[in-house]
Amino acid sequence: MNERSVYRMVGRVENTEGIAGRVARISVSAIKQMPVLASKVPGCISLGQGIPSFATPSFITEGVIEALRSEDWIGKYSLQPGLPQLKEAVAKRLGETKGIVVDPETELFISCGAMEALAAGLATVIERGDEVLLPSPTYSSHIEQILFAEGIPVFVPLVEEEGWRLDVPGFKKAMTPKTKAILICHPMNPTGALFSPEDLRALAEIAVERNLFVIADEAYDFLVYDGLSHFSLTSISELKKNLIACYSFSKAYCMTGWRVGYMYASGRLIEQVLKVHDAFAICAPTISQYAALTALKKTNGRDGEGDRFMRRLVEALDARRNIICEHLDRLTDLFAYQKPEGAYYVFPRILMHGVGSVDLALKLLYDAKVISVPGNGFGPTGEGHIRFSFGATEKEIHEAFERIELWAKRQAFPKSRRPLKMD
Ligand SMILES: Cc1ncc(COP(=O)(O)O)c(C=O)c1O
CATH class of the missing domain: 3.90.1150.10 (Aspartate Aminotransferase, domain 1)
Incomplete structure (x- = not known):
């Protein structure tokens, strides 16, 4: 136990x-x-x-009430990868916030929160005995998700005295022929740390060199203080082939109970992850996808209600x-x-x-x-x-x-x- x-x-x-x-x-x-x-x-x-x-802000709940009145399909399954109009809105948002071009058709799926995206991503690429490197401390559910996928979590301590800094040489040292992936939560739960772009780039370089998957949990990407900005692993183009990036509506829009999030990855990976999503959830709750769509419709990166x-x-x-x-x-x-x-x-x-x-x-x-x-x-x-x-x-x-x-x-x-x- x-x-x-x-x-x-x-x-x-x-x-x-x-x-x-x-x-x-x-x-x-x-x-x-x-x-x-x-x-x-x-x-x-x-x-x-x-x-x-x-x-959850009223501009979202009011939008959902309106959708409940007008959308006959709101109580039914959505398309399995998610509502097409929501995927388009997500692709636009990723373009605005991360400066990347995302194909909504093939490179996204809407999940039951970041949590399901992470679990499905790990289940897709991790086999029994595969080692997954992750910083320690790290978000506890990542550990359970790796174990559930029958992988082995390999912990690389963060440097506490330096604001819980990533120890990139430590990651390099922890790699073995069994290492299959690195899982990084950023901004960090539980430490609240932000990692430097240099450290993240160095880690990504090693991952590309060794053909490792990088699973990025960026559920708190909007939530940084002191005028700092969040450096997203999605902005490293060399990593794209190996990246599985997971996002959440829970925190940014105070929607923890709606259970909606999404994954961005290459078309090849999304196609495989969708098999797991189908086996476990079929689709994210349609009503919550409408809530997420309302949230994004009111968010333009400048002066929208969102x-x-x-x-x-x-x-x-x-x-x-x-x-x-x-x-x-x-x-x-x-x-x-x-x-x-x-x-x-x-x-x-x-x-x-x-x-x-x-x-x-x-x-x-x-x-x-x-x-x-x-x-x-x-x-x-x-x-x-x-x-x-x-x-x-x-x-x-x-x-x-x-x-x-x-x-x-x-x-x-x-x-x-x-x-x-x-x-
Ligand atoms: C780092 C991290 N990832 C994922 C989640 C879960 O997000 P969601 O509600 O979108 O499943 C949480 C929730 O606290 C979290 O802290």
């Missing part, structure tokens, strides 16, 4: 008799286990799962990022952290002696009534850390940290490690 399972730590025993090994060896990620445990603890504040506090919404969202999350960092700055006996530059997570190192990440997450849940995610779910380098999301409201973040401070005052933790220097 999965060593990273929080359920296991609270004593839940799984009966995996007769269950296929590829399922028995994975688990529901800690990100989703924590809210399930928390649902039995009244009065919790969530800094756990990455759900922005904002509702653009304005995203700008307000980034501003609000930036303010929340500063609030959470100010609180962490007051808790230097408990945590040391690198300020996130993208996404809405911070991944502090735990400084309390002898306290592991699951231990701390459970204590915060049951004693302080604050939901967090233990770092061990994000790969080996994640142990000794905890993930807080700042998708919650400012008021919730303040209150959560008041609870954490009060809780910490009741403990007597000797300090174990020197805080890392902040750059």
Whole structure:
């Protein structure tokens, strides 16, 4: 059974008799286990799962209501690769944001969130025993998806002291004849790091040289702070043949529950991935595809309602990022952290002696009534850390940290490690 399972730590025993090994060896990620445990603890504040506090904007919901009235086919399956008009809108959007030319007919498919695109992409190219390199820490579901595809996750630690920088020589060193792919989440969940274009280019060069697939999770591509910009792996043309890039409507338009996203890849790969999409989902929910289409119709890269919404969202999350960092700055006996530059997570190192990440997450849940995610779910380098999301409201973040401070005052933790220097 999965060593990273929080359920296991609270004593839940799984009966995996007769269950296929590829399922028995994975688990529901800690990100989703924590809210399930928390649902039995009244009065919790969530800094756990990455759900922005904002509702799906009304220009989208109104568009869907209109579509429900006018589109007879909205309650039926769409074409299997997705609504053609949505694929066209996605191709246009990728052109505007990434400067690439995308054939909507052959190089895209609409998925049930980035999650399904990632899982289908991995299932398409990974065979039993293939090694997949990924940074550690990394988004926990990537690990389960690789294991489910019967691949072997090979972790390459990020350089925490340098803002969770990519260690490109480390990737090179970790490669073996069995290496089949590299999976990169950027901007990063759980660290909030942005990788430099130089490092990403160097990694892409190695991948091209060795004919490795690169799976890019760019679910947070719109969400960067401090005037920085996101460098997309799609802009490296030499990589195109080997690239599987996955995107989401969940975060940019606060549509986590609609379950819609997409994949961009070469026509050859999309044709193969569509077999997996058909076997698992048939098509993405048609109603959600109309929601996504409405979102893109109102987004033109300048002054559309969608653009304005995203700008307000980034501003609000930036303010929340500063609030959470100010609180962490007051808790230097408990945590040391690198300020996130993208996404809405911070991944502090735990400084309390002898306290592991699951231990701390459970204590915060049951004693302080604050939901967090233990770092061990994000790969080996994640142990000794905890993930807080700042998708919650400012008021919730303040209150959560008041609870954490009060809780910490009741403990007597000797300090174990020197805080890392902040750059
Ligand atoms: C890095 C990353 N990729 C993918 C997803 C899932 O995206 P979607 O809701 O589009 O499936 C998440 C959700 O939190 C995420 O953090």
